Amino acid sequence: MPVTRQPEKPTAIRTHLGAIFVSLELSRSKWLITSLLPGGGEKMSKHMVTAGDVADLLARFAELKRRAEARSGTYLPIIVIQEAGLDGFWIHRLLEAEGIESYVVDPASIATSRRRRRAKTDKIDGEALVRALLAYKRGEPRVCAMLWVPTPKEEDRRRIARERKALTNERTRHINRLKGLLFAQGISGYEPLRRDRRERLEELKTGDGRPLPVHLKRQIGRELDRLELLIDQIKAVEAERDAMLAAEQAVSPAPAMLLALKGIGPEFTAVLCSEGLSRHYDNRRQLAAYAGLAATPWKSGAIDHEQGVSKSGNPKLRTTLVQMAWLWVRHQPRSALTLWFKERVKQNDGRLKKTMIVALARKLLVALWKYVNVGVVIEGAIMTVA
Structure with missing residues (x-):
């Protein structure tokens, strides 16, 4: 009986793109490395390293290169993907400094199951990142949104405006707290941002004609101390902002x-x-x-609204x-x-x-x-x- 050649089993994932695809699932304690080697089918390997252990991470990458070279006989580069999160961009910059192609993806742009209850683990997320990276490198449109990573200088420029916003929000909370404490005593119209705030505090009387209680007055004094510190910090940040704008005007109009x-x-x-x-x-x-x-x-059928x-x-x-x-x-x-x-x-x-x-x-x-x-x-x- 003649031997017939069995048809080759189709592979759902194209792995012959000439690279090692790796995803990083980052947490505060552990980093999960999910990798896919060419010629290994659809099976992805998992490896855990301690969070922040860069030496162990790079050693794992070297091991993946050695295994891929032994399997294919050629040198293959590593392509890494990670989600944007609390770790910022320092890992991405570190990998690029080591000559590794790296991407940071917006996690909300990756398609997920629309089941009411779907399983979610680091293992599943790591494999999903690898599949998204494969599709992105194949040139599939709109498969995910890779982030534009700012330079350290560009990232640092943003801190002035963001710090001022945080300080002004905190100042508003202190002002509202001060007004609330006084309003509970029947006092309204006190403005903590006025320069004579402490002099006016000494003149305040409760709604029933009593002077402010001792402990309440001390609490308001401590609130004013924090408020005045915030006012000074806001002035310092605004001075830095104005200096930064003045320096930028010499470079850009x-x-x-x-x-x-x-x-x-x-x-x-x-x-x-x-x-x-x-x-x-x-x-x-x-x-x-x-x-x-x-x-x-x-828009779906007859439904069309914004x-x-x-x-x-x-x-x-x-x-x-x-x-x-x-x-x-x-x-x-x-x-x-x-x-x-x-x-x-x-x-x-x-x-x-x-x-x-x-x-x-x-x-x-x-x-x-x-x-x-x-x-x-x-x-x-x-x-x-x-």
Whole structure:
């Protein structure tokens, strides 16, 4: 009986891409290394190392290279993928310094099962990352979203605006706590940010005419100590911000161009330059998507409605743009963007202002991007007097 050749079993995963594909599942205590060697079928190997043990990680990579070379007879590079998380970008930079091709992926962009209860383990997530990396290297469109990793200098520039935001939020909490303590005693109208806050504290009387209780007065004094410390720290951060903008104006005209527009001050300029406009975008859709201001339609059969903005981008940039849009309407009443906003609100009988202000924020971001990069002046915009 003649021997027939059995058909080769099809492989669901193409592993002959000439590389070793590795994913890193990072946690505070352990790092899970999931690897797929060429010619090994669909089986992926797992290896655990202690978190932060870079020497053990690189030793594991060297072992994978040795095994792949023994199997294929050729040298194969390693391609690594990891999720963006608490570890930041230092591991990515370390791998690139070692000559290893590395990618950082947005974990929310990887497709997952839509079951109501789906299994989730580090093993499953590690294999999913490897499959996403394979699809990405094969050139499959929209399989996942790889992050643009900023340089250490670009990453450090963002800290000033973000620290100021954290400090101002903390200042607001202390002010509200102080007002709440006094309001419980029948006292209103006390402003902790005034310079005479301590002198006015001595004059306060409760609603029934008594002086402030001893322990309450001491608690308010300690709250004022913390508040004054925050005020000094905010001033120091703002001084650093202004110095940074002054230094950037010698290299790039963007800060000076933004500051020349009425309604845009140093804080808005610092956020725009460090969070959004410093990056390269191919078109306005990429810009709006990065800020989380891209539209998200829902279309299926006869169903066709808009769900609002995606909110999947940079939250700091998006919040700043919405605040800037409200101020733009106030300080730039004759600009084309403000007139468009007022006309749309008028068409809705004065309703949907919040919805329209988000749309204005998206238009304003695109207009500022064109203004800074190409020099397209915003129609009707008022410039500040030098």
